[in-house]
Amino acid sequence: MLRSLLTCVCLLLGAYALDPTNTFEYEYHVVAKMVEFDLFKAETAMKVAALENQLQMTQKTLRSVSREQSGSTYIRWGKKTCPNITTTSQVYSGQAAGGHYQHTGSAEYICLPIDPEYDTPAVEDKEQQGRSLICGAEYETNSGTLFGHLHDRDVPCSLCYTRGKTTVMLPARTSCYSGWTLEYRGFLMSSEANQPGKNYVCVDNDPEEMNESHANKNGALLYLVEAREGSFGKNPYKPGWELSCAVCSTTF
Numbered sequence: 001m002l003r004s005l006l007t008c009v010c011l012l013l014g015a016y017a018l019d020p021t022n023t024f025e026y027e028y029h030v031v032a033k034m035v036e037f038d039l040f041k042a043e044t045a046m047k048v049a050a051l052e053n054q055l056q057m058t059q060k061t062l063r064s065v066s067r068e069q070s071g072s073t074y075i076r077w078g079k080k081t082c083p084n085i086t087t088t089s090q091v092y093s094g095q096a097a098g099g100h101y102q103h104t105g106s107a108e109y110i111c112l113p114i115d116p117e118y119d120t121p122a123v124e125d126k127e128q129q130g131r132s133l134i135c136g137a138e139y140e141t142n143s144g145t146l147f148g149h150l151h152d153r154d155v156p157c158s159l160c161y162t163r164g165k166t167t168v169m170l171p172a173r174t175s176c177y178s179g180w181t182l183e184y185r186g187f188l189m190s191s192e193a194n195q196p197g198k199n200y201v202c203v204d205n206d207p208e209e210m211n212e213s214h215a216n217k218n219g220a221l222l223y224l225v226e227a228r229e230g231s232f233g234k235n236p237y238k239p240g241w242e243l244s245c246a247v248c249s250t251t252f
């Protein structure tokens with residue numbers, strides 16, 4: 001098929017070439033085609049360059065949009081405000097709370113907003129049996145010097161949003177690893193060794209107390225954390241030293 005087509009084209013060209021009156025016309029056409037092709041090539045190259053440029057700009061916009069629209073949250077325990085970092089803003093300020101320190105069904109620490117909204121009238125379902133209970137949290141820091149001035153005071157907390165960043169809490173670190181920014185640092189705190197267990201939270205190293213929070217109500221309690229015996233192998237953790245923590249953020 002291809003071969004017969006080529007033969008046909010060659011015969012046609014040959015006929016043109018053999019006829020001297022057509023030679024000029026033939027050459028003129030070839031040159032015209034070449035010029036046309038050159039123009040087409042230049043135009044196409046320009047179009048491709050423009051499209052490449054546009055693609056790059058779109059990709060750049062897309063990256064910044066996805067960066068702007070994503071983000072992460074963390075709780076800053078022990079503080080009423082979030083850190084003064086341009087990409088970090090406060091969602092709400094609240095009070096640390098959790099299950100009662102003596103209750104076996106005691107649940108983990110959470111940051112309760114101070115402006116609760118109830119979806120059912122309280123009178124209809126008041127003081128029923130078979131409920132999970134939650135109490136405000138206090139610093140339980142009378143032994144030792146660290147945070148001793150805050151003993152029995154209620155613990156504030158803030159939910160912080162980091163625009164375009166992801167966050168992580170590093171236990172036992174006072175600084176972040178390379179490529180990460182420090183949001184805040186402090187001390188790891190949790191329930192006491194002989195009480196029903198809760199989660200570890202990172203309390204700011206310059207903690208505050210809730211307003212008028214002096215009463216010792218012993219609801220949920222926060223204690224400093226130490227590493228002792230256990231499967232640490234060649235133990236890098238010093239017995240009796242309070243564990244630190246750092247909350248770090250980074251862009252994607």
Ligand SMILES: *[C@@H]1O[C@H](CO)[C@@H](O)[C@H](O)[C@H]1NC(C)=O
Nearest residue numbers: 081082083084085086087088
């Ligand atoms: C936040 O930091 C900026 C820059 O360091 C400073 O100008 C500003 O006063 C700080 N704001 C607060 C509320 O501390």
Ligand SMILES: *[C@@H]1O[C@H](CO)[C@@H](O)[C@H](O)[C@H]1NC(C)=O
Nearest residue numbers: 080093094095114156210211
């Ligand atoms: C604490 O008191 C300050 C000053 O009176 C007030 O602005 C703030 O809203 C109070 N915070 C809470 C959690 O009650």
